[in-house]
């Protein structure tokens with residue numbers, strides 16, 4: 409299944425986390441979501457948010473000033 | 486055996502809310518955290534803008550608290566609804582534009598809606614009587630419980646023993662003897678409790694949890710309201726108040742001058758909303774113009790842009806002016822000498 413994409417570019421933390429959270433609520437365990445960001449704070453915040461909710465970071469890519477984080481939804485949804 | 490009670494804890498990222506949640510968890514209650522993002526939170530947008538901050542991004546202390554506690558944290562965007570709290574606080578402001586009492590009522594009310602929707606039993610906050618001048622006084626704590634509609638379902642574990650018994654105590658979900666009776670401004674009891682729980686490296690915000698307690702920030706927000714003739718704002722407005730130098734050369738417009746590369750890049754994102762300027766003959770800042778401007782104003786703004794560029798001492802500086810639709814024009818202007826910039830132009 410194609411990953412859901414959340415565009416959180418030009419948003420500052422914690423908005424990218426909130427957008428991720430709101431998108432994940434609608435998904436099933438095992439689904440993936442790609443979050444596009446520009447605030448480097450997400451490198452801390454999205455993994456921390458995933459840890460407290462039992463989701464998994466499957467990939468982080470950085471190009472210039474853009475960061476793409478792929479999250480795999482865990483059991484707790 | 487009674488069922489396990491469930492509580493939601495307001496987690497700000499500071500020590501008190503961390504301890505309050507932990508004290509309740511100690512008694513076997515299932516606790517989840519909730520954190521409200523107003524747009525003004527210190528926890529939020531301080532990271533990303535300045536280049537030096539980009540290189541070492543700060544952690545989000547609310548998430549950090551949740552990790553320390555091993556609980557889930559729900560971050561809720563309340564930016565829109567919170568405007569009414571900031572603009573029309575029933576109980577007024579603190580020493581700056583911080584509407585702390587209304588803010589607390591609003592957040593506890595939101596938490597009450599959340600527990601009703603999610604089948605939780607009560608709400609936990611880290612409030613301590615006498616800790617803060619406006620919202621945490623003996624006479625204001627009951628106002629928060631009453632006006633939020635939470636009533637007896639609001640527990641302040643750090644000072645509960647100085648307050649009447651709450652529902653969780655009456656129901657036997659919490660043993661009052663294992664709650665605390667902190668009182669006053671001293672931080673020592675909290676620090677001792679943090680030590681007992683093994684919490685280290687926690688955040689200790691000095692003033693409050695948001696930018697509205699900051700004098701300079703409040704002055705800029707007041708200036709925005711005054712000059713627009715309306716008390717209103719949106720998220721872009723409150724972000725921009727954090728960035729750059731703000732100069733108001735005329736009542737009807739101000740300029741926002743990027744102070745370094747990170748700020749310039751951040752301001753780039755607003756070029757479709759505001760007329761912008763950038764020096765092209767010399768290195769210099771990105772400048773946004775906020776307000777309705779005529780040709781004379783554009784020239785003045787361009788001369789100020791030149792003043793903040795490397796060409797400040799040059800005879801002429803070329804400044805590119807870009808309209809919000811992307812149309813550009815170049816102006817050759819004489820930089821404003823610094824002695825001709827009155828101090829009161831700086832917002």
Ligand code: SF4
Nearest residue numbers: 584585588693694695
């Ligand atoms: S400091 Fe800001 S966030 Fe904290 S209670 Fe006051 S108004 Fe609300």
